[in-house]
Amino acid sequence: MKRIGVGLLGLGTVGGGVYKALQSQEDVILKRTENLFEVRSILVKEKQKERSVNGVQSLITTDFGRVLEAGVQVVVEAIGGTEPARTYVERALKAGCHVVTANKELMAKHGVQLERLARSRKVQILYEASVGGGIPVLGTMGHFLKTNRLHRISGILNGTTNYILTRMSREGASFEKVLAEAQQKGYAEADPAADVDGFDAVYKLAILCRLAFETDVPVRQIFREGIRDITPEELELVRKLGYAVKLLATGEQYGEKGPVSLRVGPTLLPLSHPLASVDGVYNAVHLEGDVVGDVTLVGRGAGEKPTASAVVEDLCNLFRLPPPRLPLSEDSLLLPAGEAGGSRFICMRLGNREVPDPEQLCQRLEGIGLEVVDAVSSRDGVAFILRRWDPSYTSMVMTELGLEKSRIISRPIRGIIFDQERQSEMERVV
Amino acid sequence: MKRIGVGLLGLGTVGGGVYKALQSQEDVILKRTENLFEVRSILVKEKQKERSVNGVQSLITTDFGRVLEAGVQVVVEAIGGTEPARTYVERALKAGCHVVTANKELMAKHGVQLERLARSRKVQILYEASVGGGIPVLGTMGHFLKTNRLHRISGILNGTTNYILTRMSREGASFEKVLAEAQQKGYAEADPAADVDGFDAVYKLAILCRLAFETDVPVRQIFREGIRDITPEELELVRKLGYAVKLLATGEQYGEKGPVSLRVGPTLLPLSHPLASVDGVYNAVHLEGDVVGDVTLVGRGAGEKPTASAVVEDLCNLFRLPPPRLPLSEDSLLLPAGEAGGSRFICMRLGNREVPDPEQLCQRLEGIGLEVVDAVSSRDGVAFILRRWDPSYTSMVMTELGLEKSRIISRPIRGIIFDQERQSEMERVV
Ligand SMILES: NC(=O)c1ccc[n+]([C@@H]2O[C@H](COP(=O)([O-])OP(=O)(O)OC[C@H]3O[C@@H](n4cnc5c(N)ncnc54)[C@H](OP(=O)(O)O)[C@@H]3O)[C@@H](O)[C@H]2O)c1
Ligand SMILES: NC(=O)c1ccc[n+]([C@@H]2O[C@H](COP(=O)([O-])OP(=O)(O)OC[C@H]3O[C@@H](n4cnc5c(N)ncnc54)[C@H](OP(=O)(O)O)[C@@H]3O)[C@@H](O)[C@H]2O)c1
Numbered sequence: 001m002k003r004i005g006v007g008l009l010g011l012g013t014v015g016g017g018v019y020k021a022l023q024s025q026e027d028v029i030l031k032r033t034e035n036l037f038e039v040r041s042i043l044v045k046e047k048q049k050e051r052s053v054n055g056v057q058s059l060i061t062t063d064f065g066r067v068l069e070a071g072v073q074v075v076v077e078a079i080g081g082t083e084p085a086r087t088y089v090e091r092a093l094k095a096g097c098h099v100v101t102a103n104k105e106l107m108a109k110h111g112v113q114l115e116r117l118a119r120s121r122k123v124q125i126l127y128e129a130s131v132g133g134g135i136p137v138l139g140t141m142g143h144f145l146k147t148n149r150l151h152r153i154s155g156i157l158n159g160t161t162n163y164i165l166t167r168m169s170r171e172g173a174s175f176e177k178v179l180a181e182a183q184q185k186g187y188a189e190a191d192p193a194a195d196v197d198g199f200d201a202v203y204k205l206a207i208l209c210r211l212a213f214e215t216d217v218p219v220r221q222i223f224r225e226g227i228r229d230i231t232p233e234e235l236e237l238v239r240k241l242g243y244a245v246k247l248l249a250t251g252e253q254y255g256e257k258g259p260v261s262l263r264v265g266p267t268l269l270p271l272s273h274p275l276a277s278v279d280g281v282y283n284a285v286h287l288e289g290d291v292v293g294d295v296t297l298v299g300r301g302a303g304e305k306p307t308a309s310a311v312v313e314d315l316c317n318l319f320r321l322p323p324p325r326l327p328l329s330e331d332s333l334l335l336p337a338g339e340a341g342g343s344r345f346i347c348m349r350l351g352n353r354e355v356p357d358p359e360q361l362c363q364r365l366e367g368i369g370l371e372v373v374d375a376v377s378s379r380d381g382v383a384f385i386l387r388r389w390d391p392s393y394t395s396m397v398m399t400e401l402g403l404e405k406s407r408i409i410s411r412p413i414r415g416i417i418f419d420q421e422r423q424s425e426m427e428r429v430v
Numbered sequence: 431m432k433r434i435g436v437g438l439l440g441l442g443t444v445g446g447g448v449y450k451a452l453q454s455q456e457d458v459i460l461k462r463t464e465n466l467f468e469v470r471s472i473l474v475k476e477k478q479k480e481r482s483v484n485g486v487q488s489l490i491t492t493d494f495g496r497v498l499e500a501g502v503q504v505v506v507e508a509i510g511g512t513e514p515a516r517t518y519v520e521r522a523l524k525a526g527c528h529v530v531t532a533n534k535e536l537m538a539k540h541g542v543q544l545e546r547l548a549r550s551r552k553v554q555i556l557y558e559a560s561v562g563g564g565i566p567v568l569g570t571m572g573h574f575l576k577t578n579r580l581h582r583i584s585g586i587l588n589g590t591t592n593y594i595l596t597r598m599s600r601e602g603a604s605f606e607k608v609l610a611e612a613q614q615k616g617y618a619e620a621d622p623a624a625d626v627d628g629f630d631a632v633y634k635l636a637i638l639c640r641l642a643f644e645t646d647v648p649v650r651q652i653f654r655e656g657i658r659d660i661t662p663e664e665l666e667l668v669r670k671l672g673y674a675v676k677l678l679a680t681g682e683q684y685g686e687k688g689p690v691s692l693r694v695g696p697t698l699l700p701l702s703h704p705l706a707s708v709d710g711v712y713n714a715v716h717l718e719g720d721v722v723g724d725v726t727l728v729g730r731g732a733g734e735k736p737t738a739s740a741v742v743e744d745l746c747n748l749f750r751l752p753p754p755r756l757p758l759s760e761d762s763l764l765l766p767a768g769e770a771g772g773s774r775f776i777c778m779r780l781g782n783r784e785v786p787d788p789e790q791l792c793q794r795l796e797g798i799g800l801e802v803v804d805a806v807s808s809r810d811g812v813a814f815i816l817r818r819w820d821p822s823y824t825s826m827v828m829t830e831l832g833l834e835k836s837r838i839i840s841r842p843i844r845g846i847i848f849d850q851e852r853q854s855e856m857e858r859v860v
Contacts, residue, residue, distance in 0.1 A: 021721050025577045032576045032755055128574075134722040136574035143573065143751065144558075144566035146462045147455045147742045274728050277707045291451050292564040292739035296728040298704055309722035312577045320752050321573065325462055 002035050006315070007067040007097070008042040009088055010078035011051060011060070014102045014129070015042070017308030018076055019053050025312060033316045041070035043079075043088075064088050068095050074318060076311060077101040086110055093117050093125065100314040102129035102307055108203035112216050115326050124323045126314040131204040132157065132283045134306025135299035136313065141211050141287065142324050148289030150212040153251045154414060157204040159281035159301040160188050160195040161227050161247040166279045169239065172232045187281075197226035198247065198264040205249040205262055208285070211324075213253040213260050215332035223337030225265030234347050234409065237383035240376040243268040243345070244276040248414060254335075263337035266411050268345045273415040343373070343413040344389030346397065348406045349381045356382060356401065368400050385413065432465050436745070437497035437527070438472040439518055440508035441481060441490070444532045444559070445472070447738030448506055449483050455742060463746045471500035473509075473518075494518050498525050504748060506741060507531040516540055523547050523555065530744040532559035532737055538633035538649050541640065545756050554753045556744035561634040562587065562713045564736025565729035566743065571641050571717065572754050578719030580642040583681045584844060587634040589711035589731040590618050590625040591657050591677040596709045599669065602662045617711075627656035628677065628694040635679040635692055638715070641754075643683040643690050645762035653767030655695030664777050664839065667813035670806040673698040673775070674706040678844060684765075693767035696841050698775045703845040773803070773843040774819030776827065778836045779811045786812060786831065798830050815843065 006022070008015050022029075022037050030036055042059045043066075051057075061067065064084075067075065068091065075092035077099060079085045085106050089099050093114065101107065107114070107127045118125040128138045132155070141150065156162050160182065167178045179196065182188040194200045202222045210216050227247050238245050248267035253260045269276040274296040278284040283301025288294045300306035356364075358375040361382060365372045370393060375384035386393070389410065398404050436452070438445050452459075452467050460466055472489045473496075481487075491497065494514075497505065498521065505522035507529060509515045515536050522529050523544065531537065537544070537557045548555040558568045562585070571580070586592050590612065597608045609626065612618040624630045632652045640646050657677050668675050678697035683690045699706040704726040708714040713731025718724045730736035786794075788805040791812060795802045800823060805814035816823070819840065828834050 021577070025579075025721065028579060029577050135725060136570055139574045140566055140570065143747065144569045144743050145739075147451070147459050147746060148739060149455075149458060272707065272709065274707070274712075277702065277704070279702065282704075289739070291455065291735050291742070293730040293733075293736050295565060296726075298726040298728070300723045303723075305721050306723050309575075309578060309719070312721070313574050316577060317573065322750050 001030065002319070004035055004037050004074060004319070005040045005070065005072040006037050007070060007072035007075045007092070008039055008078065009064070009067065009075060009085070010080070011042050011044050011053070011056070012078065013304050014307050014311065015076070015078035016052050017304035018078065018311045019056065021305070021308040021312045029312070029316060033320060035316060035319060037315055040072050041067040043067050064091065068092065068097070072097060074098045074100060074315060076315070077103055077106070078311070079103070080105070082106055082109060089114060089125070090117060093121050093123055096121055096123060098123045098318045099125040100311055100318070101125065101127045102311060103127070104130040104200065104203040104207060108206040108219050111207060111210065112328065115324070119323075119326065124318055126318060126324070127207070128314050129307045129310035131207050132285055132297070132299065133159070133301040133303065134309045135283060135285065135297045135301065136310065137208070137285045137297050138211060139317070140295070140297060143321065145287060145289055145292060145295070148291050149256055150287055150289045151253050152288040153208050153212055153285065154275060155205070155208065155249045155285040156246050156275055156278050156283050157201045157249050157285070157301065158195055158247060159283055160192070161201075162279070162283070163187060163281045164196070165227060165230070165245060165247065168230070168232055169235045169244070172236070174232060175228060175230060196228055198224040201247060201249045201264045205251055205264055209251040209260060209262055210328070212251065212287070213332065214328055215260055216328055217260065217262055217334055221334055223263040223265065227266055229409070230266055233349065233378060233381050234383070237347055237376055237378055237381060238268060238345065240378070241345070241374050241383065241385060242271055243413065244271060245411070246275060246278070248275070250414065257332070259333035259335045261335040261337055268411055268413040269415055342389065344386050345383065345411045345413055346386060347381060347383040347409045348403060350403070350406065351380065353403070355380065358382070361401070364400055365397065368396055370397070431460065432749070434465055434467050434504060434749070435470045435500065435502040436467050437500060437502035437505045437522075438469055438508065439494070439497065439505060439515070440510070441472050441474050441483070441486070442508065443734050444737050444741065445506070445508035446482050447734035448508065448741045449486065451735070451738040451742045459742070459746060463750060465746060465749060467745055470502050471497040473497050494521065498522065498527070502527060504528045504530060504745060506745070507533055507536070508741070509533070510535070512536055512539060519544060519555070520547060523551050523553055526551055526553060528553045528748045529555040530741055530748070531555065531557045532741055533557070534560040534630065534633040534637060538636040541637060542646050542758065545754070549753070549756065554748055556748060556754070557637070558744045559737045559740035561637050562715055562727070562729065563589070563731040563733065564739045565713060565715065565727045565731065566740065567638070567715045567727050568641060569747070570725070570727060573751065575717065575719055575722060575725070578721050579686055580717055580719045581683050582718040583638050583642055583715065584705060585635070585638065585679045585715040586676050586705055586708050586713050587631045587679045587715070587731065588625055588677060589713055590622070592709070592713070593617060593711045594626070595657060595660070595675060595677065598660065598662055599665045599674070602666070604662060605658060605660060626658055628654045631677060631679045631694045635681055635694055639681040639690060639692055640758070642681065642717070643762065644758055645690055646758055647690065647692055647764055651764055653693040653695065657696055659839070660696055663779065663808060663811050664813070666808055667777055667806055667811060668698060668775065670808070671775070671804055671813065671815060672701055673843070674701060675841070676705060676708070678705070680844065687762070689763035689765045691765040691767055698841055698843040699845055772819065774816050775813065775841045775843055776816060777811060777813040777839045778833060780833070780836065781810065783833070785810065788812070791831070794830055795827065798826055800827070
């Protein structure tokens with residue numbers, strides 16, 4: 001048995017969960033890894049706050065220096081944000097401690113530098129909990145898909161937005177209403193921007209793509225679109241067409257060491273797509289590699305226990321798995337997230353104008369040279385799917401339909417398998 | 431760079447795939463693991479057979495002894511079946527070679543003994559490809575869920591039967607017709623028993639449950655039911671009720687070191703269940719642990735490339751991950767797969783008798799004290815869901831409906847979340 005001293009930075013949802021899990025799983029951890037993790041110091045902001053965990057008062061400090069003096073080999077960072085988290089993580093690494101963190105913003109923005117620092121000090125920094133909560137996606141990529149060239153990653157990486165979209169779709173309720181309820185119940189933050197505007201998903205996508213494509217993309221440069229403009233009417237039209245809308249994060253690489261394209265935004269998925277049925281607060285990641293084909297991982301993307309599970313697994317793996325590689329190509333090209341080329345869902349609200357018949361609509365659009373896959377209408381809107389989309393079509397469509405002043409929403413579609421292709425696809429993969 | 435000699439037993443679908451993947455991924459493997467795997471000898475049955483891989487003729491032998499003399503540190507077993515595979519694997523381990531195998535029958539029946547032998551010789555035996563093809567489920571359990579107590583595993587573990595059920599359900603075709611077509615195209619074996627009668631899934635379930643519950647269950651003792659009796663009519667009724675039928679393998683453990691219950695058989699899943707939409711040849715495993723909640727892994731369960739991916743990942747991991755643990759409790763109790771207690775789908779063909787109205791049917795069944803969740807009828811059958819089932823209900827139901835000579839089919843339902851529960855479930859997990 002090896003005793004390992006742990007310093008905990010933060011005792012909120014994640015920090016508290018980690019403390020409890022180290023207690024409740026102590027015997028399992030000991031049996032399976034021969035390690036005993038002892039929390040020796042806990043850094044918080046407010047010393048006097050009531051805590052949901054018992055017996056920690058003597059460990060609590062507001063002075064980071066005390067943590068490093070407490071005889072710790074590992075520091076778990078569960079504060080969040082970039083400062084002071086970044087400074088503390090750097091100081092821990094420089095002091096020769098391993099670091100485990102759940103902080104996606106920190107790892108997205110400063111991960112490369114922190115990993116280099118860790119390497120130079122012969123320690124490790126692991127961050128499984130920062131992406132997909134309890135889903136072991138970073139570990140899977142690093143240890144079980146490492147002989148594959150990954151060329152595409154698609155993920156539902158934010159539980160709050162997935163929960164909002166699921167409820168909007170099931171109840172026909174508006175974004176504002178569902179968000180307000182979620183905030184009231186504590187499922188969404190008072191300032192929801194990080195979630196609903198896609199920042200959180202962008203951080204996670206940056207981390208995933210760094211590992212998959214070995215390329216470091218500044219988070220500012222990642223195309224990002226949130227879910228604020230999605231209406232229950234749009235979701236109804238989407239469902240009628242046989243799709244689901246998800247806030248999807250996608251990363252693609254075109255050829256080994258080739259250019260990459262990253263995007264976070266509302267995306268249609270055919271209901272048969274493995275990610276389409278990932279509802280509520282579940283997260284999921286779909287990985288495509290050149291030998292394995294595709295692998296999808298689904299699980300709880302946040303919450304005290306799933307996140308603690310990932311942190312505690314990392315804690316053990318510090319002492320049993322080889323350190324992650326860090327072979328970055330410095331010069332990868334970031335392509336603009338393609339608005340053109342792929343299939344696209346187009347949706348228009350008509351207000352009090354007459355709703356055209358879907359069949360006539362198809363004919364008229366085909367008359368101007370567009371390839372329409374399907375069209376539907378609702379009480380006050382129309383929607384259709386074009387096999388190939390180009391932004392220049394916007395004005396063509398509006399003119400043809402006499403809807404110059406309408407708002408036109410267009411969303412990409414992923415994983416389309418049109419009917420005739422589906423059968424052969426199903427057979428091909430046998 | 432380390433050169434590692436590999437002996438390949440078998441050059442069929444899996445062996446050929448492994449040979450090709452070691453070539454196509456050579457640079458990726460070298461970059462990420464600093465290993466170079468060299469196939470130095472290949473054992474086959476028929477020396478003169480045409481091979482789908484080039485340049486192997488000089489490596490091919492029909493004498494196993496030659497493989498061990500070729501300077502190999504690892505033997506990949508891709509022959510299948512128990513003999514001579516078992517003898518060869520034992521000889522390889524005794525000669526101090528690591529072994530990687532894709533052979534579920536071998537590992538289900540003799541895994542414990544082979545792992546003990548490996549341990550005593552200070553070598554490893556890895557078998558990721560034996561369960562779920564390209565899905566890294568064994569690795570995930572061993573390395574990323576090891577601090578969790580797993581209490582339930584549910585899997586779609588056989589691609590052939592999932593493909594047959596998917597086509598039957600989509601096309602309304604009979605089992606015999608779809609099977610015959612699948613055989614003609616080479617997607618199902620000439621003797622389909624291993625797949626359609628559930629043996630293959632039983633082997634995989636035994637392996638999964640050994641790792642998850644640390645208990646070794648003889649495959650003969652696992653409850654097993656195949657898919658031969660499923661009709662398109664039944665699938666139609668199931669769909670009308672909002673469910674999908676899958677050949678599901680389930681393992682549960684009641685309390686740490688508690689008794690276990692294992693079962694392979696057709697099972698209904700609500701369409702919102704993460705496994706319900708796993709179609710075609712895809713496999714999936716749903717794992718439930720005490721900290722992580724649940725994690726689902728989906729991917730291609732068979733085929734040359736996905737299986738080769740798993741074997742090649744194992745090959746690399748032999749030299750970089752700690753050996754799997756083997757802490758078996760010798761005395762676990764195997765419970766009979768429960769026919770009673772849970773919710774159940776009941777389906778009857780009526781032949782030329784009159785089909786009762788579903789609402790009346792509910793009332794009549796409730797009249798005799800049964801709790802009916804839902805009922806539907808088709809042209810020549812009825813089906814309903816009972817919240818709790820007991821085998822003694824069979825005769826009660828038949829008598830009440832005046833259907834004494836009908837055949838009654840009953841199937842368990844997993845992961846039911848009835849409507850009023852679903853909402854709170856969704857919120858609970860945030
Ligand atoms: N919540 C989740 O489900 C989840 C999931 C995955 C990843 N994460 C990530 O995990 C991290 C922590 O999230 P959380 O939900 O646990 O946050 P939280 O509940 O707000 O807890 C933050 C903790 O950090 C402490 N803290 C804040 N600022 C500090 C400072 N300047 N100095 C010292 N301590 C400070 C707080 O102390 P007081 O208690 O004294 O206020 C609190 O204990 C974030 O990076 C988040 O993105 C969270
Ligand atoms: N196929 C899949 O997608 C898949 C997926 C996961 C796991 N697996 C497992 O992988 C294993 C191999 O399956 P497979 O599909 O590759 O089988 P396969 O295509 O039938 O190939 C079997 C190979 O083993 C050789 N062989 C058979 N009997 C032998 C003997 N007595 N001595 C020496 N060589 C012998 C054969 O030699 P010849 O070529 O000379 O006939 C052939 O090359 C099985 O355990 C299977 O369950 C298969």
